[in-house]
Amino acid sequence: MPQTPPVIDIVQASQQSITAILNKIESVVLGKPKECRLALACLLAQGHLLIEDLPGMGKTTLAHVLATTLGLSYQRTQFTNDLLPADVVGFSIFDNETNRFELHKGPIFNQVVLADEINRASPKTQSALLEAMAEQQVSIDGITHELPMPFFVIATQNPLFHAGTYPLPESQLDRFMMRLSLGFPDLKAEKQILLNTSQRTNQTSADSKGNSKADNEAVIAEAELIVMQDAVTQVSVSNDVLEYIIALSHVSRRVYNGHISPVNNADAIASEISCKPLSPRASKALLQAAKAMAFIDNRDYVLPDDVQAVFYVVCQHRLEMQPNRQLDPSQLESSSVARQILNSVDVLNPLGY
Amino acid sequence: MIFFKNKSKKVSADTVGGVKRQTKSKAKSNFYLSRKNAWLLWLCQCLNISVIALELSTWMLAIIALSLAWQALLLHQGREKGNSLSKNNPATGQTHRKNSRQDHQHIFRQSIGQNTRQKKQQATNVSPIVLGIFALLGCVAIVITAKQVGILASMLHLLCFSYALKGFELRSRSDFYQLQLLGLFVLAASLIFRQDLAFSLITFALLVLNLAVLLQFFSFEKAFVTNIKVVIVLLGQSAILAIVLFLVFPRLSPFWQVPLAKSAETGLSDTVKPGDIANLTRSTKLAFRADFGQQKVPNYSLLYWRAMVLEEYDGRQWSRQHKSTRNKTAVAAKNFSFDNSATEISPLSYQVIVEPSFQKYLFALAPAVVTGDAKGIQAQADHTFNNSKIISQAKSYRLTSYLTAPLTLELTKQSRQLNLSYPQGSNPRLEQLALQLQHNYVDVQARAQAVLNIINKENYSYTLQPPLLDNNSLDQFFFDTQAGFCVHYASVFTFVMRASGIPARMVTGYLGGEYNGVTNTGDNTGQLANKGHLSIYQYDAHAWSEIWVEGKGWLRVDPTSAVDPERVNSGWSTQLLQQQSELNNDLFSLYRMKNIAWLNALRLQFDALDYQWTRWVIGFTSKQQYDLFKNWFGKMVSWKLALIIAVSLVISMSMLMLFLHLLNRSKTKPQSLTKWQVIYQKAMGKLAKQGMEKPLSMTVNDFAKQVRQQCPELAIVFTRLSASYNRLCYQMLSTNEQEKLMLTMQQQYQQFVQVLKIIDKKSSRLYSYI
Structure with missing residues (x-):
């Protein structure tokens, strides 16, 4: 029981930031407080998240806002059926100037990897994610590279009955801690979404001008997240x-x-x-x-x-x-x-x- | 009997019902047995029937065998179809067509249905119309033969017939249950006829098998062997109840009529002609047992167990006195009592346990008196004993014999006349011999000895296979064939005695017996402790003569001793045993058994067990039960008896329940509930009375929420209580904190109870207003 006091302290200390994070997420993904909490729980538990829903339900939005709110480096990869494993993991390329092979890191070398529409990629590419998800490391040309900490894979997928999808094998499904499904928003939320659309277009136009991104502001720092993750295990x-x-x-x-x-x-x-x-x-x-x-x-x-x-x-x-x-x-x-x-x-x- | 009838009615009604059902909805069955289970059930049926097969008529056996074989055929076909369906073989259609051509139409219909059904489905469904007609015909046949075979046997036929037919219509689960129940009933019915240990064990094994099949139906995922084990364990657990029921359940005398047709099957019969007993000796069935307790068992040659005295001879066979003449002697019989004070001979007291013989005669070493309970046992003037009823169950009685005491010193004129009469001229050569002897020997006993000498010296042989005699002519035997069995010699001897003017009679019974001293234990005082018993088998059947000598009464003369002394002194000679085993052509014949030491030891051991079984279990009659109660509870009154039965049943049931409860508890409940769990459970119980019950899968918090909605008054107290419970249960707390929290939880619980009381009062007030 010696750890109990610090843990409870951390828990209480973290409440404020958790509330902040949740508020932030819920302000973007409207009308889905439960799903937002679950998604956050998944990341705090160091698990990977699979979001499955119809197109246009806010999957990517949720993944995006999760990554940005937690202040993590983030890259989105659109999975298509001609995507190769190297496109995800990275590859070595011969540099003529240095006469050396240089590692060209793929999108997986980010703290949050958003694998969009993961089930559109071929099984080969899907399984490239496997090692990364399980071991938090990737091997390229026989050299093992550690991935940054914390590391999450947030994948979205379309339901299987949609055209051009490869089902994820059980082994890979098992590596996702949670599978979320957002579902349709309720009446009030949808109205809000419709209202927000115009606002957001305004904002994005502002973004393109290079001004401050109100949407993409991190609520907590990376270090704080790691402390919280540690506390969760305790x-x-x-x-x-x-x-x-x-x-x-x-x-x-x-x-x-x-x-x-x-x-x-x-x-x-x-x-x-x-x-x-x-x-x-x-x-x-x-x-x-x-x-x-x-x-x-x-x-x-x-x-x-x-x-x-x-x-x-x-x-x-x-x-x-x-x-x-x-x-x-x-x-x-x-x-x-x-x-x-x-x-x-x-x-x-x-x-x- | 009524039960039998109801059962059969129900079954036949069900058959009719089945017809209707079938026509309405084309066999829409959601019940099916897996193939393995179906075969097991079939096997069970076969075995159950085979247990009782001996009691059934041949034609009924044939019908049952036919229907069982038919069921097997259907099962087999079902498998073939299943296989072919699964393989999607084009040959399927062909086999079906072939089947339909070969068999009856209904199989064709069924096979079409089968095509569409699942392959797993059971295939023993036959057109109910055909089945109904078949059942009807069978019932008619049973009714027609009922008069011949008696009510019990015909009811048994009906039972077995319905049991065999029921297998055809397993459409629903209740059909399956009915079949199982019928099977158990058949097993129980088979115990009416035989109750010996071996048979009981077989029946028990079959009971286990039947129950295991039933269990298999429900727990199909387990291996059959495991199910058998489970059934044995369950039966073992219910043994307590069985023992109590055995001890206290009122013994009712059998309320069915014992079939008379069986009477002549084994054992001695009323009449004896030469060649009769030789057949009997092939049987190794037990006739009766005698227990001498601590006393020394008499020598083999003294063990003449008298069963019947045959005094009438018509030239062909010996028979007992006719009823009319017997009535006259009945007066004498009533007066008859053995004067045991006059004798100085040491009495020999023993118990005899008779196997069901379906006859009335009992066995005794003459002269004897019945000691102990003499109810139903009649002593006859000729020193034999009769039971008042036909012996259909094992019966035991106690006798005291005075082996060397004389029998009936005085002979009435009537009886002398009877014992001297013989059909004149029936055996002229023997009569001539008798006259000659009468001439040569004046002394009665010398005359008898002379006959024995002739038998001894001449080339007579003792054999189990005597040559056939024309018209049972004693002349032919004595002068020509000269080979015979005990009855031949006894007949001839008695005939010659009568012809030479000496009153003589034929006695049948058993000689000797096998002493089974397996339970023998040496007493530490050095005394010879006899704890074994004597088993007398059918092959010990014997016949001998008695002649009346002035002043000495009836004297036993065994002519067999003159031809084969070994038979009389120590039992069967090896030669005879060999003959017997050849005749029986049996692998496990007595002769071979006796030659293999360990097998013989095993046989004797089992015999001893069987004896104890007969004595204590089967011999536990209403009288013994009464005595037992008397011993335990003193003088018996009927209400007291009823009370004892009821109380002991209740106690044993509750003990059994308690025992099982503890057993299950100890298995699944190694740790006890914690304090907070107890409190929370109590609170839940209180809430359940208010109509708020927590579903098992609901968490404590969710339940608190539900309570908040349903009963806002309780919300605060119960939520507090739940929170404390949650913390106690799931939070890591130091013991100190735990104790503190425990105290608060107790207080919270008391508050909760108080609030609950207030609510109760309110509602009751509300009710009173209304």
Whole structure:
């Protein structure tokens, strides 16, 4: 318990900046406070974010505003089907003057990489991101290059039924901590968006003139972000919450294992859930995301509420049998596999004592 | 009986119902067994039927076998279709066409249906019309034969018939249950006829198998072996209840009529002609057991277990006295009581446990008196014992015998006349011999000895395969074939005695028995402690003679001893055993068993177990039960008995529940609830009474919100309580902080309770206003 005082201090100290960040994001992505919080939680938990939605729903806007608000170096790469891995990672080029190969760094050498429409790229290019996301390093011509810290990949993708998309393989989906979906704005928000459009065009014209970018101002410094990320990892987790997470993942594995796991309650419900099993990486991500949520909520301990809040976004894309059929109306959150699993586990008594 | 009828009615009604259902909606079934389960069920059916097969008529067996084979065929076809469907083989159509040509139309119809259905679907559905007609015909046949075979057997036929047919219409889950229940019923019914240990074990094994199939249906993902284990564990757990029920459940006498047709199957019969008992000796079935307790078992040659005295001879066979004449002697029988004070011979007390023989006669070493409970046992004037009813269940009784005491010193005129009569001229050569002997030997016993000498000296042989005699002629045997079994010798001897003027009679029963001393234990006092028992099998059946000698009463003379002394002194000779095993042509014949030491030891061990089973489990009659209660609770009154039964049932049930509860608890609940958990649970319980229940998957905070919405008065207190709970549960706190927070939480809980009370009062006031 020696770390407890510093953590709670950091948590309380960070609240102001967190509120500021959230305000900033919400002022750009209108009417989506929940999604904004989740996206922030994902970055605080050092996870990569996948935003999936129809075109024009504000995916890129969200990614953009996240990067700028946190004061990170940011580059956007539009993924297309002829994009090559070298275009993302970078390549060595022969310099005639120095007679040497010089590394030409790709967009991945930024702190925030926005991979726009990731599922339009060929699988080869998609997998180039893989090493970078998992190891925070890339190998070019046999030389390993460390990537800058902190490093995020924010990817956006169109639903699979759109023309010209390659589905992300499960292995790659698993590397994204969260998959967000913004959804249509409500009436009020949409009105606001329409109003803002004219303002923004004004602003961009001002930008082009080289004036100060009100939109792109960083709220916190990079160092502060790293402190917050450290604090998130130190958020305490009680045994009950750990068991809750374990119970959730066990429910998903039950069908896969073919035998009854220690979780005994609601067998009947669980037997009807058909899903892919959650890997330990998934439960790790779940825990980390829950910690970040607790942090945002001004707590130094995780509640089951945090787990529930992030469960859908963290786990749904790992659970779905057809992960890319996301916009199917039957796949609403209320009837999703993730929701079924949540419903089948007792919060107070997760392992079914 | 009524139960049987209801059952069958229900089944047949169901068949009719099935027809309607089928016509309305073309077999829209959402129930199906996996192939493995279907085969297992089929196997279960076969085994269950086979247990009871011996009691069924041949024609019924044939029908059942036919329908089972048909089911197997359908199952097999279902698999083929499934395979061909999965392969998408073009040959499928051909096989179907072939099937339809070969088999009945309904299979064709079914096969078309099968095409569209899932391949997993069970294939044992047959056109209900055909099935209905078949069932109807079967029932008619059962009714027609009912008079011959008796009510029990016909009900059994109906049961088995419906069991076999039910397999055709497994359309819904309830059909499956019915089939399972019928199977268990068949198993239970088979215990009516046999209750020995081996059979009970087989039945139990089948019970396990049946239940495992049932379990398999629900937990298909587990291996069948694991399911069997689970069933055994479950049955083991329910053993407590079974034992209590066994002890306290009222013993009802069987309310069905015992079939008379069975009576002549095994055991001795009322009449004996030469060649009869030889057939009996092929059987290795148990006849009865005798337990001598601590006393020494008499020598083999003294163990003449008398069953029947046959006094009438018509030239062909020996039979018991006719009823009319017996009634006259009944007066004597009533007066008969053995004067045991006069004898100085040491009495021999023993218990006899008779296997169901479907006869009335009992076994005794004469002369004997019944000690202990003599209810239902009638002593006859000829020193035999009869049961008042046909022995259809194992029966035990206690006797005291005085082995060397004389039998019936006085002979009535009537009885003398009866025991001297024989059809004149039936066996002229023997009569001639008798006259000769009468001439040569004046002394009665010398005359008898002379006959024995002839048998001994001449070239007579003792064999299980006596040559057939024309018209049961004793002459032919004695002078020509000279080979026979005990009945031959006894018949001849008795005949000659009668012809030479000595009252003589034929006695049938058993000789000897196998002493099973497996349970023998040496007493530390050095005394010989006998703890074994004597098993008497059917092959110990024997016949001998008794002659009446003035002053000595009836004397036992066994002519068999003259031809084969070994038989009388120590049992069967090896030669006879060999003969028997050849006759039986049995791999596990007694002869071979006895030759292999360990096998024999095993056999004896099992026999001892079976004895204990018969004695303690099957022999636990209403009287024993009554005695037991008497021992435990003193004098019995009927209300007291009922009370004991009820109380013990309740206690045992609750004990069982408690035991299971503890067992499950200890398995799944290693840690106890913490204090705050207890408090929160209590609060939740209170809220649940108010109609606010927390869904399992709802978090504490969300629930607090819900409470806030539903019951604003409680909002503040409950939210506080929830917050404390959350912190206690999920925050890392030092023990100090925990204690502090715990105290606050307790206070919060009290506040919560108070607020709740106020709300209650308000609402009740509200109600009172209304």
